[in-house]
Amino acid sequence: MTAADRPPVALVTGGGGDIGRAIALRLARMSAAVAIIDRDEAAATATARLIENAGGHAIAIPADVSSALDTAAFVETVEAQLGPIGIFANNAGIEGVVAPLHEYPDDTFDKLLQVNVKGVFLGLKHVLGRMRQRGAGAIINTASTSAIRGRAGLAGYVASKHAVLGLTRTAALEVTGTKIRVNAVLPGPVESRMIRELEGQARDSTVELRRNGDAARGQPQDVADVVAFLASDEAAHVNGAAWVVDGGMTVA
Template sequence: MQLQGDPAIAVVTGGGGDLGRATALRFAAGGIAVALLDTSLDAARRTLAEIEANGGRGLALAVDVTRAETLAAAIDTVESALGKVTILVSSAGIEGAVEPIGTYPEDTFDRVMAVNVKGVFLAMQAVLPRMIARGGGSVVNVASTSAIRGRGGLAGYVASKHAVLGLTKVAALDVGGSGVRVNAVLPGPIAGRMIESIERRSEGGVRRANPAALARPEDIASTIAFLASPEARHVNGAAFVVDGGSTLI
């Protein structure tokens, strides 16, 4: 069953990462062509190979989401090769340093904000005017439960995810009535590279995640797929927490 119209074309930033890969595979299983944007072309191509091995269709592109001209050119390429973009999922993100705020490196803070916040902002700028002109589309921004709580030692990451949630709310208001929707998903810790990196570098500032409480990337991808689908046609500006209840503690 297709998730959004016919034809449906999805762009997934961070398409070579754990969550981006799971999301792309979920879309492809629903008959959606997927463009995978990632700083690592090799990683994007590995995801594409899995999609194609299962009979899906897609495209892999090396893209720096912090550069407006690069993103705009990528969307042009996607639409020439696959068709008009109907879904955007911004899942590109980095964790940055694990340091107390008093010693958190300024250059690292700037880089985290550039990738995690500016990247989301620029991706929406590249796609939303096209969707609005066509009268429909869905954007899902990947934030985090760090958008609604603090985490010691992760100044850059937590600040960036709060900002992603704010951008999502603004964009949802800006597109209101156009047929386009903008929502956010707020995952808790996900099994994979990022949580392993944070825990490896943590010295007590970040509470160690209980492996039993970690989400699989596929758990989050299912929620993203719902938000991108016509079944969520009345959902706009929402923040879906997917964390197994960890923020309740």
């Protein structure tokens, strides 16, 4: 099999979660061989099995995206087992807690920056370096509508997602003139474990999680479909963009 005959290789971090799983399955339907990274080995393996059961090819690797050693290792493993990474869904993230800023726990804030910001940075660093050698690739960072607005009670999460958007724009500028593209997808509230956890915390907090507009909550597949577009050749001229997926909530 020549390099041109090989299926594209997609790397999905946080691939054991609701949105990450939907992204992995959607990329597999584009005939990509998919590597799923997650701290939860069982969840990553479950995603890989869904892809394999549907006739695709996937591997699962347990890893901590906030660790430089883990990130370097899983990128090396993916390319050794599957081939050059052509699509990178830099998706792993955590939600933190719901609390007023003056009561927000220091350790939770630090953990959010480690996973949501340093994790995205490390993924970009190690994957982008390899893509630059080859001169092509598509990277999609998962930010949030919290990257373009404030949310009471979510200081750590909001700060981290603003940073993800900043990293996206910086990386996009650095690859201008190549066939590499770096974009961000910004989901609004999506039916998932994360949103259920935040809403559960809010019920026990003095902070109200308000949202703009009356749009219905999205589904993980809504996000995955946009990621698939940004990963495709149809988005060849899209670089440095922030694609909001929220049914219009942030328009109101």
